[in-house]
Amino acid sequence: MIFIAPATLGFVVFYIWPTLRGAYLSFTEYSLLSAPKFNGLANYERMVQDSFFWNALGVTVEYVVINIGVQTVLAVGIAMLMYRLTKSITVRAVILAPYLVANVVVALVWYWMLDVQVGIVNTFLGWVGIDPVAFFGDSHWAIPTVAGINVWRHMGYTALLVFAGLQTIPKYVYEAAEVDGSTEWKTFWRITLPLLRPVLVMVLVVTMIGSFQIFDTVAVTTQGGPINATRVIYYYIYERAFTRFDFGYASAMALVLFAILAVVSLLQLRLLRAKESDLA
Amino acid sequence: MTLNRRTLLKAGLAALAVPAVAACNNGAAARGDGEIIYWLWDSAQLPMYTECAKVFHEQNPQYSVKIEQYGWNDYWSKLVTGFISDTAPDVFTGHSSKYPLFADKGQVLAIDDYVAKDNVDLGIYQKGLADRWIGADGKRYGLPKDWDTEVYFYNSAFTEAAGISTEQLNSMTWNPKDGGTFEQIVRRLTVDSKGRRGDQPGFDKDNVKVYGLGYADAGGGDGQTSWSWYAAINGWKYSEGEPWGTKFFYGDPKFTETIGWWRGLITKGYMPTYAQAKSGVDVTTSFGAGKYAITPNGSWMLGTYGTLKQVKTKLARLPIGPVGKRMSMMNGLADTIWAGTTRRDASWAWVKFLGSQTAQDIVAKAGVVFPAVAASMPAAKAAFAKSGWDVTPFLEPVEAGDVFPYPANPNAADVTAVMTPAMESVMSFEAEPGSLAKANDDVNKILSANT
Amino acid sequence: MTRQVSVGRTVAWILLFVLLIVTLFPFYWMLRTAFSDNTQLPGHPNSLLPVETTLGAFKRVLGLASIEEAQAQGGSGAAVNFWLYLRNSLVVATITTVCQVFFSAMAAYAFARLRWPGRDKVFALFLAALMVPPIFTTLPNFVLIKNLGLLNSFAGIILPGAFMTPFAIFFLRQFFLSINRELEEAAMIDGAGHRRIFFGLIIPMSAAPIATLAILTYINSWNDYFWPLLVGQQENVRVLTVALGVFRSQTPQGGPDWAGLMAATLIAALPMIILFLAFAKRITNSIGFSGIK
Structure with missing residues (x-):
């Protein structure tokens, strides 16, 4: 029991207690600046009718799909490239470098680089004859742009997690495959990917949860706009809680977000049978 | 379990001990009774307020002030956290979009008694300014420290190349039908990629190199630096009973025709599309890169425009409209006292000092903002002149009394949440200006629900 | 190894190279901005080299510039220790x-x-x-x-x-x-x-x-x-x-001190890059003798 005692302490004090409190507040009318008033299910009833809420959910899902899809493929690709091609620490350091820069700064740098009038990226596009793209201002581009920025920051991080997983695959497995005359491509699908499963599941669950909570990039760049194109759920919750002082309603939405994440993660874990490892 | 408890315990204790020791060194230092904490968000103003604090301490040796500065967003988050946890600063800089709610929730201190007791002369401030800090409940929540209005910042190299004189720029007219001489000037200042001007034959509105008019955003519910003055000189008011509006008028034809005209500039190619305008770092950066000839903006931006060294920036008056005069929004900041402070007298002394001419002369001389005390204004004018700005266009509407207030309201954030997407939809041509009537209904519904 | 595989390896190397470029370009842009004169930046948005090369931004971050100097370069009025x-x-x-x-x-x-x-x-x-x-x-x-x-x-x-x-x-x-x-x-x-x-x-x-x-x-x-x-x-x-x-943020509508921000970001990231390089060596070493490979 001593093994989990410290973790449990931190868990109860800094996670369980605040969550229970948040859950309670979701049944209240609470402006942050005056005492909470119990109002039953009123917040949840409002949520059902709140078109902003549904829009925010939709936008968030769009973001998660793009972000996770692109990021996972790239990360596994990079990890494989690093694993098969080079043991160079410099390459690894470079790949991780974007993660060293804080979210907010990453967003600011790209905001500047992707500016439609003075951004360097649109200058490059101009050189190859492409008209400037209003990355943040065009409602069709805004979410993919935000997702792309976060892929840039996180792909090295994710690749490193996958890479750590690759390192735990024993060499003899590959040697056996080579003896059988398996091609590199086949080896990847038949051996590497299945053996990578425990790590991959973890990476997917963790990045998915993080992805649903996208906030910083939106707060720095589009602030929910244009119109409501990037008003992702967490940004909307934040707006409700801290600029509109509707903390009770924000708590209710946060709790729903929590429930959605729990279901999605559970499904992922079930579907991918993360519990057992193929090696154990 | 065969784990050696002692070892673990030791490890655990060691881990805890380090922060604990650190806590002893750095734990919240007890503050003296006379020391108050003051917050502001503008780091450019930090030096002059530090100077104010020094003078204040010399005059009132029993009091001292510790100044803390946080960037705009952090400032409000930290302030709210402070309210909830009893750690807010004794005195802080307030903003008209925020303080009504704080007052409504009893977080800021009404200072009427102090003002009466000390016979504070409210007549020293620019006309109307002190009254902005009387809340919807009729109580006074702050003494004004500065004020701002809007003008056009223009690139004088562009206007000279277009053959537009300073006189023309300063005597523009406007109406919602054809935009008056203002629109003619904007049209002339717009240049396409082949060098043809907006009023020349063959002008290609789809390939514009320099837009006559830039804008930062769709303006939300206040349009402070985007459309507020056009609507005002068209005879429109935000709400019934300004500034504490109980019923808004965003559906009024005077307003919708103004917005209809404004977005028409996009169709004509004189203004970038909404997507382009919002896909930029900010309007001043694009202005500094020579993409805009004219950008409207507030007086607090003088410093930022001043750092744009590649362009020669000058100021022009806002246009005269159908109501027969120019009008500008006038807004400002004030110092407010947190209701939970345990140092009320010290806090009041500091607020009173910041609202006095002594302090505002210091502020004025720094040449960053316009002081609220009218008599400090010449010093500010001189300071701005030293940086090459003739700030008269900002002053004129104030002196003439042709100003209107920021639409203050305890529900301002809710109003913004409705109006921002609504205005964005109109400006990106996804909705007609007529749709603002629906947004207006939503706004009024919020107001009636919360009162 | 067959010929097929070595073609694959070439493609793989090219892919890796492209990824590295995409990863690194924003850093180059940060460097370029950090070495620029903040007041000159908006005028030369497309210059690939620093604009009016100066160490001013780094001085501001390290707290070596006086407040007056910092403000003249479009920086903030706050002291940095x-x-x-x-x-x-x-x-x-x-x-x-x-x-x-x-x-x-x-x-x-x-x-x-x-x-x-x-x-x-x-x-x-x-x-x-x-x-x-x-x-x-x-x-x-x-x-x-x-x-x-x-x-x-x-x-x-x-x-x-x-x-x-x-x-x-x-x-x-x-x-x-x-x-x-x-x-x-x-x-x-x-x-x-x-x-x-x-x-x-x-x-x-x-x-x-x-x-x-x-x-x-x-x-x-x-x-x-x-x-x-x-x-x-x-x-x-x-x-x-x-x-x-x-x-990062000074006034609500004012742009940040870009050069200063980039210099600050790079300097703040530097200790971690050093740390990573030091640690990464240890990781590879530890894999060598951990006995399961």
């Missing part, structure tokens, strides 16, 4: 990382290897903590830290992250799961207790994942902004990110 903030960041990130990784590893071991009733349910609960929206935790935690009298102390900044993060436990558990049980059972037969297995077997064998986790934890803790801003504002505990926040 760089070395003190650097020290604070090192203290906070180091203690957080050591505590968090160690305690999480213990818990992860308990979840991966020890058998006790309700284990999987408790693990699921811990996992659920991963999904707790930060909006729930920030305010209560702040009030708690304040009630403990730990505002403006390192303890206050460190405490919430010191015991565990759900991610760290989840991460390590997955790796502990994939460790071959036979080695452990052999050790058991030799009479080793859980403590010896944990310290003597599990930890050395998981050196690579633990080091990876430690690096990621360090980076996260280093980059943490909002919590230290709330809890540790006073000079003596102010961390680098909080202090450099001043380069």
Whole structure:
């Protein structure tokens, strides 16, 4: 029991207690600046009718799909490239470098680089004859742009997690495959990917949860706009809680977000049978 | 379990001990009774307020002030956290979009008694300014420290190349039908990629190199630096009973025709599309890169425009409209006292000092903002002149009394949440200006629900 | 190796190269901006080289420029005591990382290897903590830290992250799961207790994942902004990110001091790049002798 005692302490004090409190507040009318008033299910009833809420959910899902899809493929690709091609620490350091820069700064740098009038990226596009793209201002581009920025920051991080997983695959497995005359491509699908499963599941669950909570990039760049194109759920919750002082309603939405994440993660874990490892 | 408890315990204790020791060194230092904490968000103003604090301490040796500065967003988050946890600063800089709610929730201190007791002369401030800090409940929540209005910042190299004189720029007219001489000037200042001007034959509105008019955003519910003055000189008011509006008028034809005209500039190619305008770092950066000839903006931006060294920036008056005069929004900041402070007298002394001419002369001389005390204004004018700005266009509407207030309201954030997407939809041509009537209904519904 | 494979390798190298370019270009852009004169930047948006090359931005970040100089270059009027903030960041990130990784590893071991009733349910609960929206935790935690009298102390900044993060436990558990049980059972037969297995077997064998986790934890803790801003504002505990926040936002509509911001970001990232290079060597080494490969 001593093994989990410290973790449990931190868990109860800094996670369980605040969550229970948040859950309670979701049944209240609470402006942050005056005492909470119990109002039953009123917040949840409002949520059902709140078109902003549904829009925010939709936008968030769009973001998660793009972000996770692109990021996972790239990360596994990079990890494989690093694993098969080079043991160079410099390459690894470079790949991780974007993660060293804080979210907010990453967003600011790209905001500047992707500016439609003075951004360097649109200058490059101009050189190859492409008209400037209003990355943040065009409602069709805004979410993919935000997702792309976060892929840039996180792909090295994710690749490193996958890479750590690759390192735990024993060499003899590959040697056996080579003896059988398996091609590199086949080896990847038949051996590497299945053996990578425990790590991959973890990476997917963790990045998915993080992805649903996208906030910083939106707060720095589009602030929910244009119109409501990037008003992702967490940004909307934040707006409700801290600029509109509707903390009770924000708590209710946060709790729903929590429930959605729990279901999605559970499904992922079930579907991918993360519990057992193929090696154990 | 065969784990050696002692070892673990030791490890655990060691881990805890380090922060604990650190806590002893750095734990919240007890503050003296006379020391108050003051917050502001503008780091450019930090030096002059530090100077104010020094003078204040010399005059009132029993009091001292510790100044803390946080960037705009952090400032409000930290302030709210402070309210909830009893750690807010004794005195802080307030903003008209925020303080009504704080007052409504009893977080800021009404200072009427102090003002009466000390016979504070409210007549020293620019006309109307002190009254902005009387809340919807009729109580006074702050003494004004500065004020701002809007003008056009223009690139004088562009206007000279277009053959537009300073006189023309300063005597523009406007109406919602054809935009008056203002629109003619904007049209002339717009240049396409082949060098043809907006009023020349063959002008290609789809390939514009320099837009006559830039804008930062769709303006939300206040349009402070985007459309507020056009609507005002068209005879429109935000709400019934300004500034504490109980019923808004965003559906009024005077307003919708103004917005209809404004977005028409996009169709004509004189203004970038909404997507382009919002896909930029900010309007001043694009202005500094020579993409805009004219950008409207507030007086607090003088410093930022001043750092744009590649362009020669000058100021022009806002246009005269159908109501027969120019009008500008006038807004400002004030110092407010947190209701939970345990140092009320010290806090009041500091607020009173910041609202006095002594302090505002210091502020004025720094040449960053316009002081609220009218008599400090010449010093500010001189300071701005030293940086090459003739700030008269900002002053004129104030002196003439042709100003209107920021639409203050305890529900301002809710109003913004409705109006921002609504205005964005109109400006990106996804909705007609007529749709603002629906947004207006939503706004009024919020107001009636919360009162 | 067949010819086919070497074509594949060439393509792979090209792919990697392209990825590296995409990864690095923004950094070049940051460097270029950091060495530029802030007041000249907007006028030359497309210049690939620094505009009016100057060290002014770095001087501002390191606190070597006077406030008047800084403001003349479009910077802020706040003083910066760089070395003190650097020290604070090192203290906070180091203690957080050591505590968090160690305690999480213990818990992860308990979840991966020890058998006790309700284990999987408790693990699921811990996992659920991963999904707790930060909006729930920030305010209560702040009030708690304040009630403990730990505002403006390192303890206050460190405490919430010191015991565990759900991610760290989840991460390590997955790796502990994939460790071959036979080695452990052999050790058991030799009479080793859980403590010896944990310290003597599990930890050395998981050196690579633990080091990876430690690096990621360090980076996260280093980059943490909002919590230290709330809890540790006073000079003596102010961390680098909080202090450099001043380069980010000054007035609501004004643009940030771009050159200063980029210089600040690069300087703040530098210690971690050094750390990573040092640690990465150790990771590769540890893989060499950990015996499972």
